[in-house]
Amino acid sequence: MSDSASTLDRFSCPVPLAPKSQIVLGHGSGGKLSAELIRDVFLPAFANPVLGRLEDQATLEIGNSRIAFTTDSFVVNPLFFPGGDIGSLAVHGTVNDLAMGGAKPLFLSAAFILEEGLPAETLSRVVQSMSRAAHAAGVQIVTGDTKVVERGKGDGMFINTTGIGLVPGVLNLSAANARPGDCVILSGFIGDHGIAIMAQREGLEFEVTLESDSAALHTLVDAMIEVTPEIRCLRDPTRGGVSSSLNEIAAQSGVSIQVRESDIPIRDEVRGACEMLGLDPLYVANEGKLLAIVPPRHAAAVVDAMRRHPLGAGAGIIGTVSEGRAGLVTMKTAFGTTRIIDMLAGDQLPRIC
Numbered sequence: 001m002s003d004s005a006s007t008l009d010r011f012s013c014p015v016p017l018a019p020k021s022q023i024v025l026g027h028g029s030g031g032k033l034s035a036e037l038i039r040d041v042f043l044p045a046f047a048n049p050v051l052g053r054l055e056d057q058a059t060l061e062i063g064n065s066r067i068a069f070t071t072d073s074f075v076v077n078p079l080f081f082p083g084g085d086i087g088s089l090a091v092h093g094t095v096n097d098l099a100m101g102g103a104k105p106l107f108l109s110a111a112f113i114l115e116e117g118l119p120a121e122t123l124s125r126v127v128q129s130m131s132r133a134a135h136a137a138g139v140q141i142v143t144g145d146t147k148v149v150e151r152g153k154g155d156g157m158f159i160n161t162t163g164i165g166l167v168p169g170v171l172n173l174s175a176a177n178a179r180p181g182d183c184v185i186l187s188g189f190i191g192d193h194g195i196a197i198m199a200q201r202e203g204l205e206f207e208v209t210l211e212s213d214s215a216a217l218h219t220l221v222d223a224m225i226e227v228t229p230e231i232r233c234l235r236d237p238t239r240g241g242v243s244s245s246l247n248e249i250a251a252q253s254g255v256s257i258q259v260r261e262s263d264i265p266i267r268d269e270v271r272g273a274c275e276m277l278g279l280d281p282l283y284v285a286n287e288g289k290l291l292a293i294v295p296p297r298h299a300a301a302v303v304d305a306m307r308r309h310p311l312g313a314g315a316g317i318i319g320t321v322s323e324g325r326a327g328l329v330t331m332k333t334a335f336g337t338t339r340i341i342d343m344l345a346g347d348q349l350p351r352i353c
Contacts, residue, residue: 030239031283031344035248054252055174056097056235059167066167068103070094073160077351079126081200083193083211084287086159087129092216092287093238093353094163095137099218100234100290102173102225103165105137110161111145115154126157137216139163170229177232178253182321183299185292187220187306188314189213190242191270194284197352199273206269213288220311224292227305233293236286238353240344243282245291246329247343256324259341260332263318282331283344285352293321 026033043051050058057070074090084092091108098105110130114123134141192213199210217236224231233253237245242264250257266281274281288311294302299317306312329341 025350026346028239028350029344029346030241030244030285031346032342033346034240035343053174053176054248055101057101057103057163057165059101059103066169068098068101068165068167069163070097071160071162072097073158074353075155075158075351076197076353077155078197078200079122079156081212082196082209084214085126085129086157087126088133089212089214089287089353090159090161091130091133091137091139092214094161095139095216095218096236096238096287096290098163098165099216099221100173100236101165101167102171102221102231102234103167103218105139105163105165105216105218107164108134108139108141108161109143109145109163110141110159112147113154113158113160114146114148115156116148116151118156123157126159133216137218168225168229171225173231173234175233175235175249175252178249178255178257178293178321179232179295180255180321180323181296182232182293183296183317184246184257184259184319184321185294185299185303185306185315186242186264186318187217187290187292187312189265189267189270190237190286190289191266191274191281191284193287194241194349194352195270195273197285198277198349204273206273208269210267210269210273213286215288215311217288217290217311220290220306220309223305223309223312224302227301228294228298230298231292231294231302233291235291237289237291238285238287241281241283241285242291243280243329243341244343246341247327249291249293250329251327253321254326256322256326256328256330257319258322258324258330258332259319261334262332263316265314265316279349282341284349287353 057068060067095105196210196212235245306315
C-alpha cells in the first residue's frame, strides 16, 4: 500500500458494525450496508454477467433490440408529501432507472400491497396520481397485481413497479466507464426530496414550503444525448444521495473523483434543515436529479443543453475524475480543505422512497 493510501486510511472514521444475523434499516439505505447485502447475499445466489454490472437497470440484447429492464419497490412514509405521493414517485423512480441507461421508457407494471383498513379514497388518489404521472411520462401501465395483508402488517400501502424501455444501439452508459479527465455534472439542487419527506413526517415548518423534486428525467437525458452519445455514465442519486452514487462510479471505474463544495447547489432551507437535524446533504435522497460523467470536450455543451431544459436549469460541473486511488471520492470544502466523501454507513432517513 502506498504512503498516501495509508495516510488516507488513518483519517477514515470507523463506523459501527451492523449485526450480521438480522436485517436493519441501514440495509435499505443505498449505502455501505446495502452494498454488502448485494455483494454477500444476492450476487452469489443470482450470479450472471448482466446482474454483475450493477447498473440501475439491466440492458438485454433480444434479437436486434437492446431492452432496458428494471424493478423497484416504494415504501415511502407518509404516502402523500409536498411535491408528490407514493404513486407519482413510483412512476418517476422507475422511469428514471430506465433513463439512466439511456432507454426510452415504454411500459410499466404496478403491484400493490395494501393493508386491511386502508381507506378506498386513499387508494384511488394514489392510482389516479400514478395514471397522471405515467401519461405525462409517455408510458403505459400494462400489467399488475394486488395483495392485501392483515391490519397492522402493511403500513398502509407498498408499491412495486417494473419498467421496460428501448436503448439506442449507439449508447453504452455504465458506472464502469468513467475515465481520468472526465467532468462530473450535477443537474441541480440536492436534498429536496429527503428533507421534504422528513419535514412532512416530523411536522417541521419552514418559511418556505419544501417540495420533493420527484420528476421523470428521460426528456432531460434525451436533450443531453442529442449533444453527444459519448456520455460515459448517468446516475440518479436517490437512496444514499450524491455521495453513494459517486462512490459507486469511482469503485466500478477504478478511478478517483474530486468534487467542489462551492459548486454543489443546495437550497438554504435544505442546508438549514440538515444542520438542525445533523444530516449531510450529500447523503440525502433526490428523486429528480441526475449525475453525469462526460468527456471534457463535451461537458460545456452538455451543461448548456441541460440548462435549457426545465429539469436541468441548475446544472453545472461540480468536479473531475482522476487516476488517484481507485474508489476514492473527495471534496474540496469552502474552507479550502479536502475531506473524504465515503458511502453512507447507516440510514439517515429511512422510508424516503
